[in-house]
Amino acid sequence: MEATAKSNFTGHDEHVAPKRASVFWRPTSKTGLMSWLTTVDHKRIGFLYGVFALFFFLIGGLEALLIRLQLAVPNNDLLSAQQYNELFTMHGTTMIFLAIMPLSAAFFNFMIPLQIGARDVAFPRLNTFSLWTFLAGAIIINLGWFMKVGAPDAGWFGYAPLTSSTYSPDHSIDMWVMGLQLLGIASIAASLNFIVTIINMRAPGMTMMRLPVFTWMALFTSFLLILSFPAITIALVELMMDRLFGTNFFEVSNGGMPILWQHLFWIFGHPEVYILILPAMGVISEILPTFSRKPLFGYPIVVFSGAIIGFMGFTVWSHHMFTTGMGTVATAAFALATMAIAVPTGVKIFNWIGTLWGGHLQMRTPMMFALGFIWMFMIGGFSGIMHSAAPADAQQQDSYFVVAHFHYVLIGGSLFGLLAAIHYWFPLMFGRIVSEFWGKFSFWIIFTGFNVTFFPMHFLGLNGMPRRTFTYDSNLGWNTPNFIATIGALVLGVGIAIYFITIVYTYFKGQKVGRDPWDARTLEWSIPCPPPEYNFAVIPKVHARDAFWYEKHHKEEIAKENAEQAKEDEAHGGIHMPFASIYPLVASIGMLVAGIGISALDHNKLIVSIIGGVIMVAGIFLWAHEGNEGYHMQADKEKKS
């Protein structure tokens, strides 16, 4: 952490003390623990999201390895049924909510302001609040591991009435519900921030159709989040009311209908999977042009298909419910809608290939992951098309065929995209470049391990093996593929370990690089690596899509513009920066305490919840009260590098 702190802050600080004699203490230190807890700098927040995400990714991976070890042989006794059920529940919840989503958020945070030519997001303190609330949710969800009740064990989609207090009497499900609610609040707050930032804080000349595709995908993802999360929020509220207060939303004996839970959950759940994949698609759409040395093929249609995927993502949710007896009309409608969504997805793939076509392809590590993405996502997409044919899905649903499908799109798709992003943007974030050899080596081990693990699962599913089963008999023909899958998982684990060790090593000791090591095309590469606190010494004027590419090929014009803008900024007092703040953290701590009070305790629930609530309200109140004047600083003289 110190390394980053030292290299980030190259500007001179000229704090203007707040004018009122104030109850409020303004955190002013730029280094040390407090500076991290109170930061409002989108780059630091992005870094923290990334660190937390990678930590939880390792936890989720460990959970997966245990699952695979249990299933390596039939009738295995490594884990009890209860332990296994907790592990598969937590593996799903952790990977989706605590690994992939925050890793995407890490890059949204770090890159969006840089790509649009802004100094920070629209609401920096709200950004901090999202980060710490995310952590609070992550803590509550994982508390069960340290308690007698154990971790949640009803699956990551927690179908009622299994999750009702009748069939899950202890607190593990309460903590699952509460943790998810906090994660939802964090996600919605962050998405509101990104929407306003992208729409309202673009540099002059940065029209929407000149935005980098990554930023476009971030915009669509954010819209998906704010519109889909309320559905699961309500489902969870109704479940919590049933569990805590005895309402009847899913209480069958009083007329409750469990199918309602499924509808509400999947109205969220389906857009959620697009939330998981769109950021990775955005990353790929940046990497392929950079390493092919030509622009993205069909930019407008790639953007438009992202919009269509986002919109149609709301019309297909019941393809997760093909076996619930919806009737022929509903089943047919959802089958057709699901097939239709393959079209814009295919369009993106065609355009990526079009980008490669006629280029000078540079096979660096990010490019390897990007190409791997295209292949793996294709395969995952095809098994998705197979699912869309509802009669075929009647056999595939709840079998290992589904497990194969979603791991191909989530690992081969989302994860590969994010692993690519780490390599691609590493030089920008930390001023060091990851070794080509180790990067590629980790890629091949991961690629191999991943395919060996999940390809056999297609056959397991077609051979009738249901999912979420802690064991299986030895006479069903499932033994060999399961064993192979476990070996694959171990190889995948080794690959991930190599990847992690490589990037940690590079962070501390990797080869340093100057600006723009990849000869890239977008604005984030136009500033020093790592970036100064204020991002841009002078807010650029944008003249074309691939704004930085234009800058590099019109150097004189740009230099003149920047000099003029610099003079104007001086006249206004320099660069305006937001003050750090402790209050978003206070508000999040309040939510953590209240959340624990509501969901994890047997005694003193009310008093702890109230205390948490008071802390939260106090935090928000003081946050509103402290105002947002900020201070001015001067840009460093640009070092020639």
Add this chain to the structure above:
Amino acid sequence: MDGHQTTMETSGPVAKSQLEVFYVTCWVTLVIFLIVGGVLAYATIKFKARNAADEHAEPPEQSHGNPLIEISLIGLSVLSLVIIAIPTIKAIGYTYDVPEEERENAYEVTATGYQWWFKFNYPSEQIDGVGDLVTANELVIPAGRPVRVNLRTLDVIHSFWVPKLAGKVDMIPNRGNHLWMQADEPGYFWGQCAEYCGESHAVMRFRVIALNEEDFAHWVARKKAPARTVEIDDADANDLPKAQFASFKTNEYGFTDKWDADAEISPLDNWKQQQFPAKDENSHLIAKGRKLFQEKTCLACHKVRGHEGLGITGPDLTHIGSRTTIAGGLLENNHDQMARWLMHPEIVKPGNKMYTTGYVPNNITLSSDETNALVAYLESLK
């Protein structure tokens, strides 16, 4: 992929129709994969920068797109989906319910899911003074006829899946689902619950046995009869079998593959043999077991119609001896496995209700001798 629960070798029209739709998707996606993958592979190889000089050369032509290519590709994508959509819609209609023209011939049963076993009701087989014929975990149906299965549950969501006959449909509380299936020929089929339903979901299994018309009629008649009583033969008193059971690892779960490895007869023939009483039945031991069935309060949850069992919260045991599997399709129904299930249910099937709501609150334990007798009794209920 030729296992007992495979979806790729079908034994009835519903599963067959579903498999055919799957094949259409396979072919279409394979063609797309070969074409798109081929172009991708070609581009990756042909346009790779050959050396360092190549990499640092002037960037290539900065082309931005080609609307004609875009439109054509979109059109082709839509066309491929139409190829999939048409058989899909047809099969959705076909697999939803028994076809119109065969409704009259359809045989009706009701399957109810419980944590973690299946109850089967036969509304068309009424028993005087009692009601429906009720069995559990092994569904016997007539072959060559459509069978309409009403799907119910009173606790959590389960799913009824016997892959060789039909894709699954869920059993959802407060919702009247159904599926239809048909076994073209007599056979013995494996099934499993396919919706996560709690701790022992993985070991909630069942069987479907399809019999020709004659065999099915005989089976119905035998099952409608009350529980079999074995006449006491005094000679048996001197010849009581010892209480000897195979030992099992205390944490071992399922075991229904023994006859696959050892037997030279088909599973269906094995099932047919199971209908007949064992040659070495000991009437004294059976009588002792029947008494224990009452004393150990088994009758509070399990019905043995015609004998003393009255309970309905657990599986009906009137003809348990004739089932090839016990503990919800989990263990082979033989002497050793039955003893294992009775003596250590919590190890065989974690969290099962027999243990948690039967044994534990009532402090029930079984000695080897008691188990020996109970097993003999239950095996006699053919």
Add this chain to the structure above:
Amino acid sequence: MSSHAGPIDHHHDHTTSTGIPNKKLVMWAFLASDCMFFGCLIATHMIYRLYPPPGAPDPMDIYSIELTSFSTFILLMSSLMMALAVNAIQKNNLKSMRLSLLTTVFFGAIFLGCQVYEFQHFVHEKHLTLTNSLFGSTFYTLTGTHGTHVAIGVFWLILMYVRSFQPAAGIKDRGWFWRGLLHIASVIGVVMFSMFAVIGLTHTLQAGEGFGAFLSHDFGLLIGLAVTTALSFYLARPRGPVAFGEANAIDVESMGLYWHFVDIVWIVIFTAVYLLEYL
């Protein structure tokens, strides 16, 4: 922040790419999200009304449509007051804004009071509770969630009202923060005491007793009301220039958007939950 020369344009913010102020845009986006939130709750209620279990209570036996129509009208009028408040501050008319804000608060409080009364009535006289039927569960959760949104809005309005008394920068006023807290507490006190006093009065009149009985039952409430009202008036005395003016119109406008949203959601709930039953 950089200061503007000349009049403030309340309809165009030249520091943003679209001209829409950030705070307004974020509120619109949040309201879109809140729409989905209420949409799911309303859908739950309506689905369960389509499939009532046997023995379900009949809403027509329970509702008092006159009371609910009255409170709906009050809430609608509160939106009018809110719009007036926004309009006032855009013209830098602080006094008018404060009065309109207070009126909005009171109308909102009347709505809440009616709702509290309604809930009490349903529970005690009509025997409809949160848990004893499916209808009770969906009804109270839906209308209760809306009521919570109203309560949050009322609280926020009170905060905004008190905020408008914050002394201008440079004025030595160290006690401002604590005085502000006291001001908030006293206005909340006025709202709560008057709400419960009115409910108490209604109960007394319904029981057939007179005003005298009300005075003796709820004397404490009336004393509390008198004290907090006096305190509120005292704290609202002008003390010199304040740090609140036209530049803060955007904050009032954003709050106004929230308030209007809550009102519109209530119109939808009133229609879907109450009026539709009478079709």
